[in-house]
Structures are given as structure tokens and as C-alpha cells.
Amino acid sequence: MITAAEIREVATPLPRTEEKLVRDRVTFRVGRIVYVTISADETSMGFAFPKEERAALIAAEPDKFHMPRPSDERYNWVRAWLAALDHAEMEELVVDAWRMVVPKRLHSLPGQQTT
Incomplete structure (x- = not known):
């Protein structure tokens, strides 16, 4: 199971x-x-997470992903059960989420190629 400490190591x-x-x-x-x-x-x-892709993500893996609470459905947002994620998947979700909120010039991290 992914822990808050592991998420912190990726996000911070x-x-x-x-x-x-x-x-x-x-x-x-x-x-x-x-x-x-x-x-x-x-x-x-x-x-x-892009709102227009949310339904497909949840439909593809409903035991892993779920809708945000109703008050957050208007936002580009999805939720995931930490017990269902592996480390690589969590890292990808965190970095992709970060890329949604920063200027494009920051998208390329040291050691990574831009997509």
C-alpha cells in the first residue's frame, strides 16, 4: 500500500x-x-486529472479510481485508493497532476524527457 510518506517523497x-x-x-x-x-x-x-477523461479512467479501473466528492466534481479531479496503486503508478499520477498546474516550461524535470 502506498503511504503518505511515499507521496510526500515524490511531490515535495x-x-x-x-x-x-x-x-x-x-x-x-x-x-x-x-x-x-x-x-x-x-x-x-x-x-x-482532466475532467473529460475522468469517466473513462474510472470505468477502466473502478476498484482503483473513483469520483471525487460531489462538491469537487466540477474540478479536474479524481480519487484513487492507495491500497490499489503501486509506486510507479502513484509517481506518474502525482507528476502528471503537478504538470497540470505549473507553466509548461517547468514540465521537464531533471532526468526526464518532456512528453
Whole structure:
């Protein structure tokens, strides 16, 4: 199972990222835009994801991904069960979510190629 510490190891080094605690939830953000949250019980992770692709992602793997709470459905947001993710998948989701909120010039990280 993926832990909050593992998510923190991926998110914290990303440029412009700040970690904040909001209503018992750990959030990772760039400025005022949140791109990853960890539930208070550390069983799920919310992450920025294109709204137009959300239904397909959830339909493809409903035991792994689920809709955000109703008040967040208007945003580019999806949730995942941490127990269902492996480390590589979590890392990809976190980095892709971060890329949604930063300027394109920051998309290329050291050691990675832009997509």
C-alpha cells in the first residue's frame, strides 16, 4: 500500500510545490492550486486529472479510481485508493497532476524527457 510518506517523497521535490494541512488533509499545491490531497485516514489520494477523461479512467479501473466528492466534481479531479496503486503508478499520477498546474516550461524535470 502506498503511504503518505511515499507521496510526500515524490511531490515535495517538484518545483514550486508547498505542502499544507487543510481540514486534516495533507495537500500539495503550487500557489493556491492544489494538485494532490491525501485523505485524513490516508486511504485515498485525490489528484488533478482532466475532467473529460475522468469517466473513462474510472470505468477502466473502478476498484482503483473513483469520483471525487460531489462538491469537487466540477474540478479536474479524481480519487484513487492507495491500497490499489503501486509506486510507479502513484509517481506518474502525482507528476502528471503537478504538470497540470505549473507553466509548461517547468514540465521537464531533471532526468526526464518532456512528453
